[in-house]
Amino acid sequence: MPIDINCDMGESMDAFTLEKNEEILDYVTSINIACGYHAGNHTIMHKTVRNAIRKNVLIGAHPGYPDLQGFGRRDMDFSADEIYNMIVYQVGALQAFVSVEKGILHHVKPHGALYNQSANNIEKATAIVNAVYDINPTYVLYCLAGSEMVKIAKKKGLPVYEEVFSDRNYNEDGTLVSRDDANALIQTEEEMFVHVKSILTSNEVMSVQQKRIKISAQTLCIHGDGPHALAYAKKIYELRKQIG
Template sequence: MPIDINCDMGESNDAFKDVAILDYVTSINIACGYHAGNHTMMRQTVRNAIRKNVHIGAHPGYPDPEGFGRRNMDVSAEEIYNMIVYQIGALQAFVSVEKGVLHHVKPHGALYNQSANDIEKATAIVNAVYDLNPSYILYCLAGSKMAEIAKEKGLHVYEEVFSDRNYNDDGTLVNRLESNALIQTEEEMLVHVKGILTSNEVMSVQQKKIKISAQTLCIHGDGPLALDFAKKIYELR
């Protein structure tokens, strides 16, 4: 089965780019109003996804629009549980009125990274998704503690790898504050993604080959080359 290609959407007013990318992905993650997006963008993105027959996912993040949800926050497990339920619930409502189906949940930004290998935070997210609907698929970092906890809970998990991010030796993503965090050229991206698709591995910034077993590949929708990357990856797939 070809790898799922997912993209973060509904995060800006660039509706043209969002709609164009839908032709080259199989699932999308829609911002739920905390780190980005709003009620109008959520509903329109849901409509576009249904029209293009693309799987719809919720993309809940920290309540940090100024930092685009990419700044670490010190919040309790209970707060994380509640913010996940609140944001998924909002998107669920729009999916319901548009007669669609919510397919998955993928945490965003700092929430995604902080909870990947933090047992308490990961458990809060897993429990929130499970309590809302145990049939939802949880998208999370390949090889992470969250993936392990979710599987133990009984959730279906898509372990995720990134087309446009560099990796550390331990399989975590290079912090965005580092100059080499992002893959910024088409040539670099193609080498990176071909390694994932053909050998199930990525090369870390320390030049170590890391084995990765993933079911979904992410393209960040806010990247300047997102549409170009999506077209090229779709061809490889």
């Protein structure tokens, strides 16, 4: 089965960005909608849900830390109970908008610092897995390929899509290079193309330490807030069709 292409959306109030993101829907197979904590609001959530249903794109919730100022990318210290509750709260909000539009919520993907901190932290990962399972055990959890969260979710019986990133660099242990690092993002379309082609054809990425690492995944992420998001989406869409 061809790899799923997902995109983070509903993260901007800017009219131009919203229009650009709507065009991206033609080149992805699933989206992750911000739930108001790190970005977005009730109006943007509803509009994005409607657009996704109209374009027949799978819908996921994208819950993050309560950090509008830092776009959810600042590390925060919350207990497992607090993380459980913030996941239930945010997913429940998006679930309601999907329900009123007669759609189906497909998955949950944590955002930003919450995603990174919980990937290999057993306590935080377990809190997220339990929250998603308790909301609906058929929802797919999108999480970092090869992470502890993958193991915890599978042991719980929760469906999982292991995720790789089209525009992020990797360390040799399979973790993402920190966004605090100048080398966190892949900067050019040419580099992105080589990176994604390696994932799709060989299940490999080249780490920043110049070591090839195996990486198996069912979904590939495009960051919707990136300056090259639409161009990357089009390129990846065509590459995915060619490879099949």
